[in-house]
Amino acid sequence: MAAVYRDQLWTAWTEVPRPTMTDIPVAKAQLIGRVGDFEPRTTSWMSGLKEPTWRAVRDAHTGHAIHVVSDRRFAELTTDLERGLQLLGWMSRRVAVVWYWWDQPWDRMLPANTDPRKEHLNGGWAVPGVPEVHVYRREEAHKVLLHETIHALGLDVPHALVEPVRLRFEAVLGRRLWPHLGEAFTELYAEWLFTICSAKSKKQAVALWSAQLACSSNQAAQVWARIRDAMADEDTNVFAYYVLKWILMQHLDAVLLAPTASVTRWFDWWLEAKPALEVAAKKVVSSEGDELRMGMTCESAADQ
Numbered sequence: 001m002a003a004v005y006r007d008q009l010w011t012a013w014t015e016v017p018r019p020t021m022t023d024i025p026v027a028k029a030q031l032i033g034r035v036g037d038f039e040p041r042t043t044s045w046m047s048g049l050k051e052p053t054w055r056a057v058r059d060a061h062t063g064h065a066i067h068v069v070s071d072r073r074f075a076e077l078t079t080d081l082e083r084g085l086q087l088l089g090w091m092s093r094r095v096a097v098v099w100y101w102w103d104q105p106w107d108r109m110l111p112a113n114t115d116p117r118k119e120h121l122n123g124g125w126a127v128p129g130v131p132e133v134h135v136y137r138r139e140e141a142h143k144v145l146l147h148e149t150i151h152a153l154g155l156d157v158p159h160a161l162v163e164p165v166r167l168r169f170e171a172v173l174g175r176r177l178w179p180h181l182g183e184a185f186t187e188l189y190a191e192w193l194f195t196i197c198s199a200k201s202k203k204q205a206v207a208l209w210s211a212q213l214a215c216s217s218n219q220a221a222q223v224w225a226r227i228r229d230a231m232a233d234e235d236t237n238v239f240a241y242y243v244l245k246w247i248l249m250q251h252l253d254a255v256l257l258a259p260t261a262s263v264t265r266w267f268d269w270w271l272e273a274k275p276a277l278e279v280a281a282k283k284v285v286s287s288e289g290d291e292l293r294m295g296m297t298c299e300s301a302a303d304q
Contacts, residue, residue, distance in 0.1 A: 002252045003206075006196060010205050012090065013197050019059040019085035021078075026056040027067045030100060038102070038136050039119050045104050057081050063096030064088035070103035077103070084145055087197065091149045095131050099145060102136040108294035115226050118236035120294050126151035143297050146197075147190035155189070157182045161263045168267045169239070176233035183237040184244035184266075185259055187296065191216070191245075192256070194297055213249055215298035220246035221280035222287045228278075241296065247273045 031054075035043050046052070046069065053074050058065040066084050070077060088097050110120045124135040126148040133148035135141050150156060159182060166181040195212050199205035223242040247269050248255045254262045 002256045005256060006192075006205055006209075007202050009193070010196050010199060010202050016086050016090045017061065019064075019082055019089065020061050021057045021082055021085060022060055024056045024058045024065065026054040027100070028054060028069075031067060031069045031102070034100065034134065035102065037125070037134070039122075041106070041119075042102055042104065042136050045106075046102070053077065055081070057085065059085045059089060062089045062093065064092075064098075065096070066099045066101060068101040068103055070101075071105065072103065080141065083142060087142060087145055088149065090197065091146070092153055095153065097131045097133060097149060097152055100132065100134045101141065102134075103138050103141070104136060105138050107139045108137070110292040110294050112289050112291050115230055115232070116223060116236075116238045116242075116294065121236055121238065121241060124148045128152070128156060129154045140295050140297050143190055143194040146193050147186055150186050150189055157185045157259045157263055161260060165263055165266050169244075169270070173239075175231060177239055178234040178237045180237055181240050181244070182263075184240040184248055185255060187241050188245045188248050188255065191296060192252075211298050216242075216246045216249060216296075217280070218284070219294075219296070220277065221284045222292060224277055225281040225285045226288055228281060243277070244270065 032046070035046050049069075049071055053070045053072060054068075055070070055074055055077055056065065056067040062085070064085050066081050068077060068081070084099055084101075088099065091097070108120060108123070110116050114120075123137040123140065124133065124144045124147065126133045128151050131152050133145060133152050135144045135148065137144065159180070162182040166177055166179070169181070170177055191212055192209065195208035196205050199208050220243050223238065227238060227243075244266065248262075248266070250273065251262065251265070251269060254265070
């Protein structure tokens with residue numbers, strides 16, 4: 001059961017030792033050279049920093065490291081960096097992961113009457129099996145760290161298994177989805193882990209996940225209201241991040257305990273949930289005229 005798994009992970013999280021954090025030379029060349037991998041705002045933000053803060057730290061015990069460029073002062077970063085190293089220590093005690101972080105202050109916002117695109121959603125990237133993660137927002141940085149670390153450690157569902165399922169979705173939707181439909185599992189897993197490490201007790205972890213479910217349900221309806229009649233091909237994982245992820249949340253035991261086996265059921269689960277999703281979307285259709293926050297963690301959950 002996912003409940004037993006959650007309790008085990010919460011206990012493991014409480015047992016992660018506080019990082020032995022040491023400042024190390026900053027990989028400025030990496031932070032400068034890779035800025036062009038993101039949307040133009042990242043490059044503009046970096047070039048506009050009059051006195052950027054550069055900082056890098058390593059956990060002497062695990063070897064995990066973080067390199068960051070920020071508009072915040074050196075000491076202000078300490079708490080976030082310590083938490084980042086602790087999260088990496090929770091995720092892996094065998095493989096040392098390097099986190100590159102562009103600590104930008106802008107949030108995920110979707111303008112009114114606009115279909116969501118990559119500039120409204122994306123916050124990081126990683127290559128499966130390569131122990132490096134890249135995060136380019138301050139908002140939800142630690143949740144994005146978890147998401148990208150899942151990629152980096154190769155914990156995703158196999159791409160080859162997801163491809164046939166993606167084609168079935170595209171046949172029904174009448175347009176191309178972003179190829180990485182498996183992001184639905186990765187994002188669900190990251191959000192689930194985030195509620196666990198945000199909790200002060202096992203009981204609270206349950207409450208935080210309930211809040212996350214409610215938030216995700218509302219987001220799925222709002223996003224579906226905007227994209228259900230879309231004709232353009234996706235340029236990022238909109239359907240996977242918000243709609244399919246919410247559907248997988250309804251089958252948590254199957255998805256978390258047997259993620260590979262669950263893939264063949266994703267499309268059928270979607271068909272079963274679609275009538276309810278359509279009803280929910282109609283109730284929030286007026287939100288198409290509003291600016292929406294697209295962050296995937298709930299403020300209500302984080303504050304509990």
